[in-house]
Amino acid sequence: MIVETKIVGRRTPFERRPLEVPAGPQTLRSLLTHLVEQEVAAYHERQNSVGVLRVLTERELSEATLTGRVSTSPQAPGGTVTTEDAVRTALTGFGDGLYYVFVDDEQVEALDAPLTLRPDSTLLLVRLTALAGG
Template sequence: MDEANITLRVEARMVGKKRPLDAPWQVMLSPDLLSPDEDSRQVLRLRDLIAALVRSEVQTFQSRQQERRVLHILSAQEIDEAVLMGKISMGGDDERAPVAVDEDEAVRVALQGFTDGIYLVFIDGKPYRELDAPVQVHQKSSLLFIRLVALVGG
């Protein structure tokens, strides 16, 4: 992995569903995620990658919460697009208190979910089964999370 920030394409799917859970999204990774191994080489472990992604998603969630609290003036085009989506929102109407999310707890839950087999991780098509496995990512890497679902009655 080079010293520049790396942007990964991330996708989440669920076993048994044809469509992804969400549209693929981009996540930027900082080079400070690397940690030295026994031979002083820089290594990115799967657990560090998952933790970085979870922290990024928590920060994105918190930003969306803040954005909803701001009143926006919409253009005619934005109104027309919102009509097509079925909801016009100018923001500023979210009276609920922002949900506090503990990043460390979110990371712990995500890592435990991987350990418990709730989801699988593929990087550039290669499956990873161990949290401490070193991973190789580059600018064109794609990360796929596959959520596993127990069968009904079994």
């Protein structure tokens, strides 16, 4: 499946990346948990390479020019992140209405509603931004 992310109010393009569809019956809760687990694992992998000299590839430079920002890995390690805390934060954020979730162009409003996912499904996460004074 493809995961797309967008922040309302920003001009940056959607971020698109593949995600393997988890096996078995799915709910939004289990799908978000799977996604967060993948993101935390990737974060830990990036943290393990902090301080290592890194050379950007031509492809990475080309992609960076599309966003207008070229960066290398951080030089100092970030904070400690646990999977359990990250999952709890993601589920709380959804419950608090901080982002909307769409699967194949249909909004999903309940964490425990059953989902039908295919390998070519699209998961869209739209993060909302608060208005000033709101």
